[in-house]
Every structure is written in C-alpha cells, then in structure tokens.
Amino acid sequence: SLKPAPAPVTATQPAPAYDTIIPERPPLDPRYTFDRFVVDASNKVAFNAAKVLAEPGPVRFSPLFLHSNTGQGKTHLMHAIGHAFLAANPHAVVLCMSAERFMYDFVAAMRARDTHAFKRRLRGADLLLIDDLQFIAGKDATQEEFFHTINEIMTAGKRLVISADRCPQALEGVESRIISRMAVGLVADIKAPDLLLRRTILDRKLVDLPDLRVPTDVLDLIASRIHANIRELEGALNRVIAYAQLTGETIDLEFAIATLGEVLRGAQKRVTIDEIQKLVTAHFELKPLDMISARRARAVARPRQIAMYLAKRLTTRSLPEIGRKFGGRDHSTVIHAVRKITELRDQDRDIDAAVRVLMRELEG
Structure with a gap:
C-alpha cells in the first residue's frame, strides 16, 4: 500500500538529526555491484581503485577519475562504489548523476534564483559520483560551479568519483584548473575487452x-x-x-x-593493413614510404610500430604477413612492436590517445 508522503520540514518543525534517518537513496542500478564486475588485466587497476575508495575509514585518495570508451564498465564501477559505500555507511549522503544532469540542475537553479540550495545539496554529499564529464566541455558557467563543488568536496576530505570517455588531459573545452584537480587523485583507465x-x-x-x-x-x-x-x-x-x-x-x-x-x-567491418598504414602516415604526417623504409629515427619508427600493433589487433593477418607488408620485416620485429606499444600505452598518455583515435577511426 502507498504510504503518505512525509510532512515537509518547516521553520517550526526542526529537521531530524543526521543519525536518526536514512537519506533518500541515489538511483543506483542494482545489477551494478562489485561481485558482478568481471575483472581482468584490462580493468584491474580501475576495479581495485574503486573498491579502495568505497571502503569505510579515512579517504586514501580523491578524486578517482575513470576513463574508457563507451560501454566498457565505467558506470558499472561507479554504481558499485555507491552500493558498497552505502552498505558500510547506511546514513551517508550519496549523490550520483551525469555531468549533463549537473548542468541541467544548475541552470534550473539559476533560473529559479535558488543556487544556494543546489550548492548545499551537492557539497553536503559524503560521496559524489559524476558520470560523463565530457558533456560540460565549453559550458563556462557550469564549469565554474563544478570546479567550486569538487574543490569543496575534496577540501572536506570527502569522496569524489568522476568518469569520462578520455583521460583528463584529452578533455578539450574543459578548464585547466578542473583537469589539474583531477590529477591530484588517481586516474585509472579501462581498456577494450579482449x-x-x-x-x-x-x-x-x-x-x-x-x-x-x-x-x-x-x-x-x-x-x-x-x-x-x-x-x-x-x-x-x-x-x-x-x-x-x-x-x-x-x-x-x-x-x-x-x-x-x-x-x-x-x-564485421574488415580493416586492411593498407588502410592502417594510410591512416597512421596521415595522422603522424609521414610519407607512405616511411612504413616500409629502413629509417630508425623515432619520429618514423614509433608510428611504424603503432601501425604494426594495429595490424595485429584489428586484422586476421599472421605475424609473417604483417612483417612482409612493412618492408619485408621479420615476424619477431612485429612481436617487438606489439609488445612495445602495449607497454607504452600504459606509460605514455600521448601514445595511448593516438592509438585510441586511430582505432576509433579504423573500426568506424
């Protein structure tokens, strides 16, 4: 049966003490829990970081910034953090929203001339979860409020989790001071599932x-x-x-x-090695002959290794076949290139960003 709505809090009716009520629950998907998240090398760092942030006790780092392409588990981990944190702290205030929702609510508060209530609500959160940060790119007023919100959350030693479809430094149209605050915590990416x-x-x-x-x-x-x-x-x-x-x-x-x-x-879009070589040379402003030449200068060798890596990832060609398409190189050269780029993607954000852009264009 439907229960009557609680009476509104008024000046003559003091609000209940914090520890006597359980706040309204955020819209967390019940399917998105830690025990339902499948872990492997592609997402292990992000998963472990999420579990640590959800643990009760002193905050070990904040914010946690999760980034990956669409549909690879960012939102699942964010909701899992919310579930675990509330299980350990039932009276905590947890807010979960998209950056788009943040913007919409802020604009509505400005129009209603009631930004104070908006600020009080967000900055009163013990755990704030913001999904898809890229949506506030170019929105100056929203970014101003967002910066002050996350600054107060972090200064108060509370938990903050933010996700986006790329790493902080690749978020075009987002203020540098926001990106700088993201870098204070832990940045973890989720790679495409093998x-x-x-x-x-x-x-x-x-x-x-x-x-x-x-x-x-x-x-x-x-x-x-x-x-x-x-x-x-x-x-x-x-x-x-x-x-x-x-x-x-x-x-x-x-x-x-x-x-x-x-x-x-x-x-089933079929990607060819020729397409990969053409796109890589255009991206790095090289000549087509550089893909098959003997030149070893890093400005040429690194893009060539990236092209070999993409050929191994996106085509069904064997290692010897790939080597032949790159100036008759041995299959061991291809293996070395694949291992090197795999290693650099974890260490060099510029190379990782370039590989992601190229893969998105090739897989179209």
Whole structure:
C-alpha cells in the first residue's frame, strides 16, 4: 500500500538529526555491484581503485577519475562504489548523476534564483559520483560551479568519483584548473575487452539464467564478432534469448546467426593493413614510404610500430604477413612492436590517445 508522503520540514518543525534517518537513496542500478564486475588485466587497476575508495575509514585518495570508451564498465564501477559505500555507511549522503544532469540542475537553479540550495545539496554529499564529464566541455558557467563543488568536496576530505570517455588531459573545452584537480587523485583507465574477457562476461551473465541453455558455439560467435563494447555484447546475447523465448525456438548457431544478422554484419567491418598504414602516415604526417623504409629515427619508427600493433589487433593477418607488408620485416620485429606499444600505452598518455583515435577511426 502507498504510504503518505512525509510532512515537509518547516521553520517550526526542526529537521531530524543526521543519525536518526536514512537519506533518500541515489538511483543506483542494482545489477551494478562489485561481485558482478568481471575483472581482468584490462580493468584491474580501475576495479581495485574503486573498491579502495568505497571502503569505510579515512579517504586514501580523491578524486578517482575513470576513463574508457563507451560501454566498457565505467558506470558499472561507479554504481558499485555507491552500493558498497552505502552498505558500510547506511546514513551517508550519496549523490550520483551525469555531468549533463549537473548542468541541467544548475541552470534550473539559476533560473529559479535558488543556487544556494543546489550548492548545499551537492557539497553536503559524503560521496559524489559524476558520470560523463565530457558533456560540460565549453559550458563556462557550469564549469565554474563544478570546479567550486569538487574543490569543496575534496577540501572536506570527502569522496569524489568522476568518469569520462578520455583521460583528463584529452578533455578539450574543459578548464585547466578542473583537469589539474583531477590529477591530484588517481586516474585509472579501462581498456577494450579482449576475446577472453568478452567470453567470460557472457558466461557470467548466464549464471543469472540457470534454466536457459545457450550452446558454446553461439557464445563463441557473439564474443568473437561483437567487440566494440560490453554493452553491445550483452545486448546481442539478450536479443538471442528474447527472440528464442518469443518464438519458442531452440537456440543454436543457425538461429543466432539469423537473429543477429545485421548486428554481426555491422560489427564485421574488415580493416586492411593498407588502410592502417594510410591512416597512421596521415595522422603522424609521414610519407607512405616511411612504413616500409629502413629509417630508425623515432619520429618514423614509433608510428611504424603503432601501425604494426594495429595490424595485429584489428586484422586476421599472421605475424609473417604483417612483417612482409612493412618492408619485408621479420615476424619477431612485429612481436617487438606489439609488445612495445602495449607497454607504452600504459606509460605514455600521448601514445595511448593516438592509438585510441586511430582505432576509433579504423573500426568506424
């Protein structure tokens, strides 16, 4: 039965003490908890940092800045932090919103001439979760308020978690003082899931559906062909399951291919080594011959290694085939290039950003 709404607090009716009520819960997705997050090398640092930030006791770092491409687990980790923090601190004030919502609420408060209430609400949070920071780019008034909000949260020793689709330094249109504050805490990225992780995620999802049987070859098909992000991966599995339940048909490979026809075709953009070399030379302002030349100057060698890395990641060509396309180089040279760029992506934000841009353009 519906309960009557609580009476509004008035001047003659003092507000209850903090420890006598449980504040209204933030809109956290119940599915997004730490125990449902599949961990591997691509997201382990972000996962461990999120768990540490959610622990009760003194704040070890703040803010935590999470960044990755769309649909790779940022929002899941943010909600998991909220769930874990509230489980340990039931009376805490937790606010979770997108940067777009922050902007909308701030503009509404200005129009209503009531920015004081807006500021009091946000700065009173024990844990503030802001998703998709890139949406405030270029919004000067919003950024001004955002800066003062995060500054007060951090100065008060409270917890702050922010996510975006790129690292702080790559956020164009965001004030340098905000980026500087982000760098004070911990910045953790989540890389694209590899085949093994994608397959594990599908297995984990099926744990919640014990009465449903999805053959191994169907799961392998989805994991191998849907690689853009986890959201699309889970969506493809959900589609197969829903269609089977609606039609009463048995799930097998033929049914999955028929059901996911356009999804599989859309995910199957074939990237060639020639396309990779052309895009890399344009990006780094090199000559096409630099991809196959013997020049070892870093300005040429590093982009060439990036092109080899992308060829290994985005094509089905063998190592010897890739080597031949780069001036007849040995397969061991390709292995070295792949290892070197993998290592540099963790150490050099410029190289990581360049690789991300190139991969987005190639996978289109």
